[in-house]
Amino acid sequence: MIRLRSSVLHNLTAAPLDILVVGGGIVGAGVARDAALRGLRTGLVEQHDFAEGTSSRSTRLLHGGLRYLAQGHIGLVREASIEKKTIHRIAPHLAQPLGFIFPAFAGQGNPLWQLRIGVKLYDLLCGGGNFEPSRGLSLVETRELLPSLRPEGLRGAVRYFDALTNDARLVIDTLRSASRAGGAVLNYARFEAARRDGSEWRTTVRDVLTGATHDVRARAIVNATGPWSDGLPHSAVKLRLTKGIHLVVDHARLPVPDAVVVTEGKRILFAIPWAGRVVLGTTDTDYRGRPEDVAVEPADAAYVLRTVNTWFPGAALQESDVISSWAGLRPLVAKPDGTPSDISRAHEIRRPEAGWWDITGGKLTTYRLMAQQAVDQVASELGAAVPPSRTAQEPLLPAAEVTPYSGVAPAPFTREAVRHYVENEWAVRPDDVLVRRSGWTYHDGPDLARREQVTRWMTEAGSKRTGDN
Numbered sequence: 001m002i003r004l005r006s007s008v009l010h011n012l013t014a015a016p017l018d019i020l021v022v023g024g025g026i027v028g029a030g031v032a033r034d035a036a037l038r039g040l041r042t043g044l045v046e047q048h049d050f051a052e053g054t055s056s057r058s059t060r061l062l063h064g065g066l067r068y069l070a071q072g073h074i075g076l077v078r079e080a081s082i083e084k085k086t087i088h089r090i091a092p093h094l095a096q097p098l099g100f101i102f103p104a105f106a107g108q109g110n111p112l113w114q115l116r117i118g119v120k121l122y123d124l125l126c127g128g129g130n131f132e133p134s135r136g137l138s139l140v141e142t143r144e145l146l147p148s149l150r151p152e153g154l155r156g157a158v159r160y161f162d163a164l165t166n167d168a169r170l171v172i173d174t175l176r177s178a179s180r181a182g183g184a185v186l187n188y189a190r191f192e193a194a195r196r197d198g199s200e201w202r203t204t205v206r207d208v209l210t211g212a213t214h215d216v217r218a219r220a221i222v223n224a225t226g227p228w229s230d231g232l233p234h235s236a237v238k239l240r241l242t243k244g245i246h247l248v249v250d251h252a253r254l255p256v257p258d259a260v261v262v263t264e265g266k267r268i269l270f271a272i273p274w275a276g277r278v279v280l281g282t283t284d285t286d287y288r289g290r291p292e293d294v295a296v297e298p299a300d301a302a303y304v305l306r307t308v309n310t311w312f313p314g315a316a317l318q319e320s321d322v323i324s325s326w327a328g329l330r331p332l333v334a335k336p337d338g339t340p341s342d343i344s345r346a347h348e349i350r351r352p353e354a355g356w357w358d359i360t361g362g363k364l365t366t367y368r369l370m371a372q373q374a375v376d377q378v379a380s381e382l383g384a385a386v387p388p389s390r391t392a393q394e395p396l397l398p399a400a401e402v403t404p405y406s407g408v409a410p411a412p413f414t415r416e417a418v419r420h421y422v423e424n425e426w427a428v429r430p431d432d433v434l435v436r437r438s439g440w441t442y443h444d445g446p447d448l449a450r451r452e453q454v455t456r457w458m459t460e461a462g463s464k465r466t467g468d469n
């Protein structure tokens with residue numbers, strides 16, 4: 001059972017921390033885990049629920065990024081390809097190898113011969129081989145596997161491997177690991193201000209649930225606030241936010257046996273089978289609003305449906321087929337020019353002033369490496385003699401804690417699951433359970449009756465918990 005909020009707050013405030021991580025998305029969670037496992041006094045504060053930002057709104061792929069290969073970013077693809085296998089090793093419950101069929105059409109996109117070379121190179125960049133070797137598919141095989149794919153101009157396809165994860169669960173399980181290692185992690189706690197006082201920071205953190213403010217002292221602060229990271233005091237980050245949306249439809253409406261890659265100009269869209277559903281996405285458009293306000297606009301959904309219908313004309317997907325949807329923002333490091341799809345997914349770790357670290361960009365897939373590099377640098381500034389990072393070897397969770405509540409597919413809808421999320425995974429509000437812990441809303445769509453049931457079960461579990469303590 002996790003510690004109560006009051007006890008976490010005590011740990012955050014009782015004595016100066018070595019590292020205070022701001023932001024409970026995958027990057028912040030990764031930094032907290034790495035630092036706590038190395039014995040640093042670590043705290044993490046998240047203004048909303050854990051993973052409520054970009055890290056529950058991705059395409060959920062652990063991938064090197066085949067399209068970055070076409071752009072010549074070989075180093076980036078290699079780095080991410082090795083990381084996808086590392087995550088598979090430390091957290092197999094959150095990395096399901098998945099085949100991807102990438103069809104080739106005459107006069108459109110990459111020719112088949114290029115795709116064939118590309119996927120072989122992609123396998124090589126994984127270091128020690130991909131989950132399964134890629135291969136070319138003949139025209140006949142492609143038609144057999146994807147009978148509803150547009151036949152005009154079809155030449156054949158390639159099949160290669162990446163892995164499907166569950167982004168929000170990866171965050172929660174990473175935080176559970178950080179907490180086990182002694183990290184004090186708190187959701188609904190907003191970092192509001194910081195001033196340097198000698199060799200440490202004095203910061204103000206607001207408990208969003210009570211409105212109370214708390215003084216948290218730390219020798220180093222890591223700004224891991226993703227799309228919010230240019231808004232924090234002391235931050236030197238310059239961001240270019242791009243929006244991506246996803247739609248979920250029933251698998252029967254688009255019965256693909258594997259993930260399928262379709263192209264639209266420079267963009268790549270995926271149709272990804274997931275627990276009896278297919279996830280369709282994504283888009284990549286510049287975004288200038290507040291991160292909190294990002295939403296799926298009708299034009300975004302229409303674009304995705306139109307593109308999928310172009311390649312699968314028989315599917316004739318309509319708005320009414322959409323079970324659920326989500327929109328997220330890529331916190332990309334700003335470059336003034338280039339289309340959104342051209343902007344590098346490389347990450348940056350900067351120290352604009354003593355003890356303040358900004359960590360930005362990157363991908364879900366590379367979060368562990370980003371965290372390792374960040375903690376190496378912070379520890380060296382602190383002069384702390386810490387052991388090397390263990391996050392590439394240490395299983396994310398002990399085997400006994402990998403339960404049906406934590407996986408790529410949604411957990412069964414039960415009172416026990418809700419109780420588990422409240423008691424062991426910091427769920428406070430209904431969407432913490434419905435959207436991010438269980439995935440029920442994404443899988444089955446919003447459901448008022450279910451929401452009311454979850455609220456009742458959460459109250460029950462919450463009062464039991466308070467009673468226990």
Ligand SMILES: Cc1cc2nc3c(=O)[nH]c(=O)nc-3n(C[C@H](O)[C@H](O)[C@H](O)COP(=O)(O)OP(=O)(O)OC[C@H]3O[C@@H](n4cnc5c(N)ncnc54)[C@H](O)[C@@H]3O)c2cc1C
Pocket residue numbers: 022023024025026027028045046047048049050051052053054055056057058059060061062063189190191192224225226227228232242243244245282328329330331361362363364365366
């Ligand atoms: C549409 C889309 C698809 C993607 N698909 C993939 C994919 O398939 N594979 C892949 O590898 N990557 C993918 N990515 C990239 C990946 O999702 C992101 O790089 C990653 O989730 C960013 O994590 P983060 O921790 O930096 O940001 P976030 O997850 O946004 O976390 C930042 C957190 O900081 C919190 N915060 C902000 N201000 C404060 C404050 N003052 N106090 C406390 N907390 C604060 C926020 O509430 C937020 O929870 C995708 C991204 C998008 C948008």
